[in-house]
Amino acid sequence: MQINGIDEKVLVARMISGDKTAFELLFRFYYPGLIVFASQIVLSTSEAEEIVQDFFVRLWEKRSNISNNYSLKNYLFASVKNSSFNYLKKEKIKENVIADLKQVVKEHFLYEADIYINSELQSELKRAFEKLSPRTREVFSLSRLGGLKNDEIAQKLGLSKRTVETQISNALKILRLELKDYLTLLLLFELLNL
Incomplete structure (x- = not known):
């Protein structure tokens, strides 16, 4: 040829x-x-x-x-x-993992909101989030708790998509370290916005 x-x-x-x-x-x-x-x-x-x-x-x-x-x-x-x-x-594997996790969250007593009120986990979460810089905390919250995509966060905060990705990555590193005893919660944070 x-x-x-x-x-x-x-x-x-x-x-x-x-x-x-x-x-x-x-x-x-x-x-x-x-x-x-x-x-x-x-x-x-x-x-x-x-x-x-x-x-x-x-x-x-x-x-x-x-x-x-x-x-x-x-x-x-x-x-x-x-x-x-x-x-x-x-x-497909990612989809299945997220679907399974959503089912566990829906059915398992550990994910009921009342358990986290005034609990040790709530204190640990608060302490871990305080380790994040204000900007990292804001970006991470919009992503994992607010359900926004990286593009949407970048637009909303006037940042580049790369900066948003870096902030989320940094947050996950810190939270992995701070919440290492709460593995399931960490997994949920990492999968929530995939």
């Missing part, structure tokens, strides 16, 4: 030896088709783009492991298909 007048096997050999131009030509040639292919599996163009981009990053990083003896097209499509199925599997 010819890509921009160059034999594909020549481009693959050049890519394996570290030629970024050859890699870019292969990327530009296969990227649109791989996006359409992956989006048929995951039913989301944005997720398909992320899957394909991640795959090409790995391809470049592990280019020395590639053999030039087989069809690059077959390799690319098989790899993206596997990555797409792995994405679906991960999403």
